[in-house]
């Protein structure tokens with residue numbers, strides 16, 4: 001047993017250890033208020049968030065996508 005790597009559950013995407021995902025990650029607490037980090041889908045309404053991708057934001061429910069301007073992604 002040279003490598004301590006354990007195979008992840010079948011079918012599950014390889015995730016970084018300790019990386020827990022959940023809807024609570026989309027919120028940020030600022031004082032007493034909760035601020036949404038991601039935009040919500042204009043088609044599905046509030047509660048449906050757009051997933052952040054490298055160059056676009058996509059709604060998982062309806063497939064709505066917004067492309068991020070190149071100027072923003074090219075920022076260093």
Ligand SMILES: [Zn+2]
Pocket residue numbers: 041042043044045048059060061062063064
């Ligand atoms: Zn949507």
